[in-house]
Structure formats: C-alpha cells, structure tokens
Amino acid sequence: MIGLLLRDLRLAVRAGGGFGLGLAFFLIVVVLVPLGVGPKADLLALIAPGILWVAALLACLLSLDRIFALDHEDGSLDLLATAPIPLEGVVTIKALAHWLTTGLPLTLASPLFGLLLHLPGPAYPWLMVSLGLGTPALSVIGTFGAALTVGLKRGGLLLSLLVLPLYVPTLIFGAEAVRRGAEGLSATTPLVLLAAITLGSIAALPFGSAAALRINLR
Amino acid sequence: MELRVTDLACARGGLPVLEGVSFALAAGRALILRGPNGVGKTTLLRTLAGLQPALEGSVSHPPETIAYAAHADGLKATLSVAENLAFWARIFGTGDIAPALDRMHLRDLADRPAQNLSAGQKRRLGLARLLVTGRPIWMLDEPTVSLDTASVALFGAVVREHLAGGGLALMATHIDLGLDEAEVLELSRFRADPRRAADVFDHGFDEAFL
Amino acid sequence: MTSIWEYANPKKFMQTSGRFLPWIAGLAALCMVGGLIWGFFFTPNDYKQGSTVKILFIHVPSAMIAINGWGMMLVASLIWVVRRHHVSALAAKAAAPVGMVMTLVALITGAIWGEPMWGTWWAWDPRLTSFLILFLFYLGYIALWQAIDNPDTAADLTSVLCMVGSVFAFLSRFAVDFWNQGLHQGASISLDGRDDMANVFLFPLLTCMLGWVLFFLTLVLLRTRTEIRARRLKALIARERMG
Numbered sequence: 001m002i003g004l005l006l007r008d009l010r011l012a013v014r015a016g017g018g019f020g021l022g023l024a025f026f027l028i029v030v031v032l033v034p035l036g037v038g039p040k041a042d043l044l045a046l047i048a049p050g051i052l053w054v055a056a057l058l059a060c061l062l063s064l065d066r067i068f069a070l071d072h073e074d075g076s077l078d079l080l081a082t083a084p085i086p087l088e089g090v091v092t093i094k095a096l097a098h099w100l101t102t103g104l105p106l107t108l109a110s111p112l113f114g115l116l117l118h119l120p121g122p123a124y125p126w127l128m129v130s131l132g133l134g135t136p137a138l139s140v141i142g143t144f145g146a147a148l149t150v151g152l153k154r155g156g157l158l159l160s161l162l163v164l165p166l167y168v169p170t171l172i173f174g175a176e177a178v179r180r181g182a183e184g185l186s187a188t189t190p191l192v193l194l195a196a197i198t199l200g201s202i203a204a205l206p207f208g209s210a211a212a213l214r215i216n217l218r
Numbered sequence: 219m220e221l222r223v224t225d226l227a228c229a230r231g232g233l234p235v236l237e238g239v240s241f242a243l244a245a246g247r248a249l250i251l252r253g254p255n256g257v258g259k260t261t262l263l264r265t266l267a268g269l270q271p272a273l274e275g276s277v278s279h280p281p282e283t284i285a286y287a288a289h290a291d292g293l294k295a296t297l298s299v300a301e302n303l304a305f306w307a308r309i310f311g312t313g314d315i316a317p318a319l320d321r322m323h324l325r326d327l328a329d330r331p332a333q334n335l336s337a338g339q340k341r342r343l344g345l346a347r348l349l350v351t352g353r354p355i356w357m358l359d360e361p362t363v364s365l366d367t368a369s370v371a372l373f374g375a376v377v378r379e380h381l382a383g384g385g386l387a388l389m390a391t392h393i394d395l396g397l398d399e400a401e402v403l404e405l406s407r408f409r410a411d412p413r414r415a416a417d418v419f420d421h422g423f424d425e426a427f428l
Numbered sequence: 429m430t431s432i433w434e435y436a437n438p439k440k441f442m443q444t445s446g447r448f449l450p451w452i453a454g455l456a457a458l459c460m461v462g463g464l465i466w467g468f469f470f471t472p473n474d475y476k477q478g479s480t481v482k483i484l485f486i487h488v489p490s491a492m493i494a495i496n497g498w499g500m501m502l503v504a505s506l507i508w509v510v511r512r513h514h515v516s517a518l519a520a521k522a523a524a525p526v527g528m529v530m531t532l533v534a535l536i537t538g539a540i541w542g543e544p545m546w547g548t549w550w551a552w553d554p555r556l557t558s559f560l561i562l563f564l565f566y567l568g569y570i571a572l573w574q575a576i577d578n579p580d581t582a583a584d585l586t587s588v589l590c591m592v593g594s595v596f597a598f599l600s601r602f603a604v605d606f607w608n609q610g611l612h613q614g615a616s617i618s619l620d621g622r623d624d625m626a627n628v629f630l631f632p633l634l635t636c637m638l639g640w641v642l643f644f645l646t647l648v649l650l651r652t653r654t655e656i657r658a659r660r661l662k663a664l665i666a667r668e669r670m671g
Contacts, residue, residue: 003308014296075290169603218270
C-alpha cells in the first residue's frame with residue numbers, strides 16, 4: 001500500500017505539474033475574478049470565501065481524470081486488480097495520493113490567495129481549517145467519479161458532470177465556515193458538518209469506487 | 219497446486235464467446251492456448267485471472283496464486299527499470315528484484331527510464347515482473363510479442379525453469395517455445411453456439427410482442 | 429400464488445404491461461384533464477394571489493413526480509443490483525428522462541408563479557436550489573447511461589451512481605437548507621390532519637396528483653417497453669452476426 005502511494009507521488013513529481021498544475025490553476029482563477037468583478041476591496045472581501053472554495057474545487061476537478069486513466073491505459077490497473085491488495089485499498093491510496101498532490105498544497109497556499117482577494121483577517125484560520133477538512137472529501141468523491149468513467153473515451157467532461165453535483169454539500173459547508181469566520185461568527189457548526197461529510201465519504205465511498213472499478217475492468 | 223477449469227463459459231462485451239471449456243493443469247505443466255484471432259483467448263485468460271466473472275462453470279486454484287501478464291506491460295514511462303520492478307515487488311511483498319533483473323538480462327538497463335527502452339526491452343521488463351510476483355500460476359497473453367529470437371529463447375528458458383520449480387503456465391501464443399512440458403488447447407472447438415448463446419432478451423421471446 | 433418477480437421476466441412484462449397500458453393511459457388522461465379543468469375553472473381565486481395560484485395544479489404534481497421519480501429509480505437500481513432483473517434496470521433508465529422533464533416543469537412553473545408573487549423569476553431559495561441540483565443529478569445519470577456501450581455495464585455503473593447520488597442529493601437538500609432560509613412556503617399538504625389548504629383547492633389538486641402519477645407510470649411503462657424492444661433487437665443482431 002505504501003509502495004503504491006510512493007509510486008503515485010513519485011509519478012506526480014516526475015511528470016511535472018503534479019503539484020504545480022492545481023496551484024497554478026487556483027492562482028489563475030483568483031487573478032481572473034478581480035479582473036472580472038472590479039477592484040473594489042470591500043466587494044472582493046465579501047465574495048472571497050466563496051471564490052476561494054470554488055477555485056479549490058475546480059482545481060481538484062482538473063486532475064481527477066488522471067487518477068485512473070493513466071493506469072488503465074498502460075495496463076497497470078489490470079495488474080493491480082490481480083495483486084494481493086484489495087481494490088478498496090487501491091482506491092483509498094489513489095485518493096490519498098490525489099489529496100497530497102492537490103488538496104494539501106492548496107490548503108497550505110490558500111492564505112496567500114486570500115490576501116489577493118482581501119479576505120478579512122479573522123477568516124484566515126477558518127479558511128485553512130475548512131480546506132484542510134474539506135479537500136479530502138473532494139478527493140475521495142472525485143476518485144469515485146474517476147472510477148465510474150475510467151474506461152470511457154470522452155470521460156473527462158462526463159466526469160465533471162457526475163462529480164460536481166456530488167460536491168455541493170462539501171462546497172456549501174466549507175464556504176459557509178469561511179464566511180462565518182470572516183464575519184467574526186462561530187464557524188463550528190459548518191465545520192463539524194464538513195468533517196462529518198469528509199469522514200463519511202472516506203469510510204463509505206471507497207467501496208463504491210472499488211465496485212465501479214471492478215465493473216469497468218471486466 | 220493445481221488449476222482446474224470445469225465447463226467454463228465466458229463473455230466479451232456481453233456476448234458469450236466460449237463455452238464448455240474444461241481442463242486441469244498440474245504443477246510443472248504448461249498449457250498453450252491456440253485459436254484464430256477473436257476466438258476468445260484474452261477473454262479466457264482474463265476470466266481465469268478473476269478480472270471478469272464467468273458466465274457458467276468454475277475455476278479452482280489456491281487463492282492468490284495467479285500472476286497475469288496482458289498485452290500491456292503496466293510500465294510507467296518516467297520510472298526507471300529498477301523502480302518499475304521494485305514497485306511490483308513491493309506490491310506482491312517479495313522485495314528482492316536483483317535475481318529477476320539478472321535473469322531477464324536487464325541489469326545494465328536498471329537505471330534507464332522505461333520510456334527510453336525499445337519495445338523488446340519493455341517486454342522483457344514486463345516478463346521480469348512475473349518473476350518478482352513470486353506466484354506459481356502464470357497467465358500470459360501473447361508474451362513473445364516484439365521479442366527477438368534470442369529473447370524468445372531466453373523467455374522459453376525462464377518458463378522452463380519456472381515449471382521445473384513446480385510452477386504452472388498458461389499462455390496464448392503462436393510461437394513455438396520448444397517446451398516439452400506443454401500441451402496445446404485448441405479453443406475454436408469451444409466456440410459458443412450462437413443459438414445457445416442467448417441472453418435473457420433472446421430466450422423464449424415471443425415475436426408477437428414486438 | 430405467483431411471485432411478483434415473475435413480471436421481471438421481459439416476456440411476461442411485455443405481456444402484462446401491454447394489457448394494462450391503455451387503461452392506465454386513459455385513466456391518466458381523464459384525471460389530468462378533469463383535475464386541471466376542475467382546478468382552473470371551478471375554484472375561486474385566492475384573496476391574495478388572485479388567479480396566479482392556480483398554476484399550483486401543475487407545479488405541485490410535477491415537483492412530486494420529480495422527487496419520487498428519482499426514488500423509483502433508486503428502488504429499481506437496488507432491484508437490479510440485488511436480483512439482476514434486466515427489466516428493472518431498463519425501467520430505471522426509462523424513468524430518468526421523465527423525471528428530468530418533470531423537474532424542469534416544476535422549475536419553470538415555479539418561475540412563472542414566482543415572478544408576480546416574489547417579483548423575481550429566480551431566487552436562490554433552498555427549494556428552488558434543491559430542484560436545480562436534482563436536475564443536475566438527473567443530467568449526470570442520463571449522461572452516464574448514454575456514454576457506455578455495454579448495456580449490463582451501463583446498468584451496473586448507473587445503479588452505483590444512483591445509490592451514491594441519492595445519499596448526496598439528500599445531503600445537498602440538508603446543506604441547502606442550512607445555507608439559506610428561503611422565500612418558498614412550506615408544504616401545504618401533510619398527513620398530520622392539520623389542513624393548511626381549503627378543501628376547495630385540495631380535491632382538484634389530489635385529482636391532478638393522481639393524474640400525474642398515472643401519467644408518469646404510462647410514460648415509464650412505454651419507455652421501458654421501447655428499451656426492451658431495443659435490447660431484443662440488439663440481441664437478434666448480435667446472434668445474426670455470430671451465426
């Protein structure tokens with residue numbers, strides 16, 4: 001299992017853009033928004049929590065189709081399915097690797113992007129906590145979507161269509177936590193709900209992902 | 219150690235292609251699957267390897283004993299030969315890759331990225347993967363594609379050693395590897411009967427309703 | 429006693445559904461036309477909302493079918509996963525576009541109703557938003573069916589999606605409620621005996637709802653029959669090729 005994780009991380013680093021691509025996309029969205037809505041600091045501060053969360057979500061979405069597609073093309077997925085690791089373990093590790101290469105860097109870099117959008121001071125800790133709690137759910141749910149569409153030729157667009165509705169609760173609770181933080185209110189309730197969704201997804205969805213993979217491989 | 223297949227039927231893309239396949243393979247023996255393109259060699263191997271469910275019949279072998287090698291070698295272009303092999307060794311919990319590298323004459327290429335290998339070298343690496351799995355039943359789909367004569371001979375020798383060590387091999391190939399231990403199974407006689415090969419929408423269906 | 433699963437046999441299903449379909453369709457037309465005429469012309473105008481309120485006779489039943497259509501797909505998917513009855517998988521496939529259109533009808537009639545009442549065509553109200561999200565779920569489900577060639581694989585994968593999607597749709601509903609308390613009124617009909625709606629509106633509405641249910645049933649049966657014929661055709665073509 002650790003071997004699989006290390007290989008995926010090494011591949012992400014070597015292929016170039018494993019870590020960088022998501023962050024660069026995040027940066028571009030954050031730069032484009034003020035260009036689109038105008039430079040007023042108070043307006044940007046108002047919408048910053050939502051923009052940051054939507055940008056993080058799209059950055060996660062960007063790299064989802066690579067989770068299984070490359071392994072499917074070169075046959076590794078068939079070989080992994082006959083290996084002694086249960087497929088549920090494989091998908092969990094894949095999701096973890098995806099989170100380590102997209103969700104975690106986004107979480108760590110988010111204060112910087114918050115600065116660009118004039119995010120109010122008290123919101124910063126909540127931004128990092130909510131992204132840290134919420135992005136694992138994005139990776140796990142995304143892995144499920146990737147498992148559903150792995151064998152399809154034009155899977156990329158379909159993958160977005162399938163995964164985005166599933167992201168709704170995570171997005172709502174995540175952005176709500178930051179918004180409440182920005183207004184100086186207590187953000188505990190949305191954070192607890194966000195954590196519940198993340199934990200529930202991690203506990204249950206790998207079974208769905210593994211089932212989808214098995215169906216797609218046969 | 220025995221692989222026993224009883225009255226197996228398998229499907230490709232939802233359509234039955236083979237039925238009534240039965241054979242038993244004991245330790246130290248090899249079976250070569252023959253038959254024209256599209257007869258279902260790959261489908262049979264995938265079914266036996268557990269990648270797809272059988273329509274009917276049963277496959278019995280001790281658990282976790284099958285090493286499957288498909289057309290694709292499952293190599294990562296950006297990883298070196300040694301890294302590719304070490305990954306699979308770790309997944310299968312065997313660890314040491316040195317004997318496999320030596321056996322398949324890959325020692326000199328160990329640090330080269332897989333993307334810089336020739337097709338034949340990639341294939342040798344793919345076969346070296348079988349050695350590091352440490353599993354006794356090899357299921358090989360066209361293992362000799364893009365190998366030169368010397369490599370085919372090398373591969374034949376490796377398979378023979380594997381069999382001598384109590385292993386089994388099942389392969390779909392058209393090349394004569396010179397294996398005395400091998401029997402040949404002609405698959406075209408198991409071709410599924412199109413009349414019997416009916417799914418639920420083609421079985422006892424009265425045309426009057428359509 | 430015959431088991432209910434007997435009707436999951438495609439042949440038996442075609443036989444039985446063919447016999448009942450005209451009656452169900454006729455009854456659906458009767459209830460819908462009757463309910464709508466009763467509702468539109470024989471009920472008084474609301475003292476606040478005027479005649480605009482009468483769009484509820486389309487809006488409410490459509491919304492009901494939109495939600496319960498997904499529920500029916502979930503049940504059919506579960507039956508397919510557990511018992512592998514092909515008809516069940518095809519019924520789920522057949523219901524999806526009907527449910528999606530009903531969702532759209534509920535959204536559009538809601539917009540038409542909302543404009544004079546709230547002064548806006550669209551508001552990010554929890555109920556409206558939930559329906560928009562439900563629409564996206566339908567869209568994804570249908571797109572997945574369309575994308576996969578092998579019918580059994582498609583049935584399996586869409587069933588998995590339907591089950592996971594149901595959980596997330598439920599969560600979304602809850603999340604959206606949390607996100608915004610809205611303009612939309614609460615449910616007007618409930619079984620707790622405390623009637624929020626005058627009987628003069630209630631009875632035509634119930635007739636419409638019955639009509640919509642039968643209409644949904646008619647469309648799903650028709651579409652399932654078409655899907656079965658399509659599968660039958662596919663099986664015949666495949667056999668032709670092999671033989």
